Amino acid sequence: MNLTLAETPLHGWHTAHGAKMAEFGGWSMPIQYGSIVDEHHATRRAAGLFDISHMGRLIFRGDAAGPFLDHLLTRPVSQLGVGRVRYALLTNARGGTIDDVLVSRLEDSEGPFFLMVVNAGNLQKVTAWIESNRSECADADKEGSLEFEDRTLQQAMLAVQGPRAGEVLAEVCSADLAGMGYYTAQCTEIDAKEGIVSRTGYTGEDGWELIVPATHAETLWNRLAQVAGQLGGTCVGLAARDTLRLEAAMPLYGHELDEDISPLQAGLEFAVQLEGGSFVGRDALVQVAEQQDYRRRVGLVSSGRRAPREGYPVLVSGRGIGSITSGTHSPTLGVPIAMAYVDREFADVGTEVSIDMRGREERAEVVELPFYRRGDT
């Protein structure tokens, strides 16, 4: 048991700037600096600056790193070119989701390596999973070397997201940011320190994520916060990060994903390569794919004013057919939105359902995901 919360290198900054702090994934994190809705809109309209240092960062080096990761991930990464980033899942033998991760293929002065970014609350579990599979692979006498290192505590990770994120980042990074494709990454200098920049994010906006030495986090954060502020942006806490990702229909581990939910059920087929794959959980997922009788992840828009919340039952003709996994009042759309798992026969877009909101039923409709796509407005 972890009784004390971990603190990011920016913890002191957050508390000094009036952030409401709360536990998330074993870390003391900023939930909001002021209004969640203002932070949300600032990200959609200009730029949001996020401390995401709580995310776990694992480095894999050596000849065996690629094949080893292919053995654990729902789609292969060993053949990725340097600079490419891939979203994939770690699944257990039952096809349930251990974590959803981003894997980048990168190269620094020591040579090529893989970076895996995992959810904060799953870091210990994922590390143990990797270690146990690693010893199995070693027993099987697979060839080649594998070095594995958890770099989470030595580094800070920041996200700059929104239509003006590039302008903000250009202040501290001379790399060709505009030339970077979505889901690419590179080792580069950030504010004169060695770091990693990737064109990725968890908001539904264009943007970048940065990894820098922990010791340099506050200097960098201050510079970025100042520039973002000049452009109409702001620092953003986890509460608005949640409303942003929900509008973009991105799954959140512990809500839309867990060890009993398969990536197929979660609608993440794009990140699962069953053909030719031999990863842990593949056989179970092949069966799931054949049976097709699982609940589906859907988006719901409610016609009422109350926001659906996790655990609220979803009903059709008074009968429970699913349950809400995440919900909020959408700041961008101005209506209550939610993601839910429902029986497959009620998963089609346009299906009318109701949501039991603390004893009162409100009507809702299954809608296409995501709720928000940038450029739609």
Next chain:
Amino acid sequence: MKPEELKYAKTHEWVHVDSAEGGNGSMATVGISAFAVEALTDLVFLELPEIGKQVAAGDSLGEVESVKAVSDIYSPVTGEVVQVNEELPEALQWLGEDPYGRGWIAKIRLGDASALENLMDHTAYSKLCADEES
């Protein structure tokens, strides 16, 4: 109304009793404190109680929902709801701008005034808020 002249529940509702005696039959105006509104932030929905509803101190009087979460509003007094602030659900900003005035939620005719004795004065309530902050 001045916050210094109000009584408060631990659950962050305020009460103003509009007669000197404050006995049974007096009218109590109820709302939620500035501290509560500040803690909730980004309010999106308020449910008012029904007129005529009998409530005991500690019963749910309605609910207030923010982007983040939904919270119950508890009645700090025992009595009958005789009036509600009908305009408030469409003007949630009043809860932030004027929580002790235009942001009032309901008026309750006291049935059992003894529940008032369990409420805090402004000094005690301010201390509670300071403790919750830290």
